[in-house]
Amino acid sequence: MGRATAQAKTPGAAPLLSIGQVLARLTSDFPDLTPSKLRFLEERDLIAPARTESGYRKFSSADVERLRFILTMQRDHYLPLKVIREYLVELDAGREPELPGGTTLSGPSILSTERKFKRDELVREAGATTQLLGDAVSSSLIAASDVYGDDALSVLTSLVELQKSGIEPRHLRGFRAAAERELGLIESALIPVARRKDASSRAKAGELAREIAGQLEIVRSSLIRSALTRLDP
Structure with a gap:
């Protein structure tokens, strides 16, 4: 450019x-x-x-x-x-x-600003209940806040659909532990860059962290798709 x-x-x-x-x-x-x-x-x-x-x-x-x-x-x-x-x-x-x-x-x-929701607005927009949001927060699937963004809306909307199949937030507590394990992998990979204290290295570390997270997401999705084949009749 x-x-x-x-x-x-x-x-x-x-x-x-x-x-x-x-x-x-x-x-x-x-x-x-x-x-x-x-x-x-x-x-x-x-x-x-x-x-x-x-x-x-x-x-x-x-x-x-x-x-x-x-x-x-x-x-x-x-x-x-x-x-x-x-x-x-x-x-x-x-x-x-x-x-x-x-x-x-x-x-x-693509350039619109992220929407912001108060607690009752989030529940209404997702078609959820206050109880479901509370369970999502207590299960560490959504961070407690006075104002929520689109990411929280996506998670809560998914939880509404999962609940219809009998899957409750308490069943997903392991997701938080898995996310923390992935974070540990990312932090270990960033050690060589993180040791440099200049601002450019910090910016590069942030970009590398997102790239690694994206690659981990690809692997996770592939494993789930592969596992789903076992459910095919």
Whole structure:
């Protein structure tokens, strides 16, 4: 992606944002976002902020929403930056590519902000009960909070469907233990990078962690699909 030069403000034009202003907009949803992370994403050609004549980075509203999409894909779908970059290249070319798993995202919808739900709103949106949400929290499947996001909605909606088959949150307590074991594997793999204390290494460690998590998800899904063949008549 080419680099633009920040232009003087014209009447009616939205003002460009500094790194600090971008962080102020995004860190409530992405608390690990730092100036080093922004520079790292620029180095990987995922974003291309404009530059002032003095060399300062300036971000448009479109840049901020692009960042929100990238960070959401990392956090919620464990996609490596290479995959996200390839997707965005296709999207920038006017196509509607698929992400791994066959998900097609198009237009402004990919850049929409994550929804937020209060407890009663979450229960209503998922078609659940307060009891089911309480059981999910006590079984460590959903973290207790005053406000919940789309990830909690997806989990609670799945629990509603599982409950119809007689599977309750208490039956899934082992999922949390399995997740903690996977986290231990990831942390062990990151030790060589984590020993370096510079900001660039921290950003690389975060990206590597997501890549490993994504690969573990592929292995887990494959094992489940393979096991399901035993249930075929």
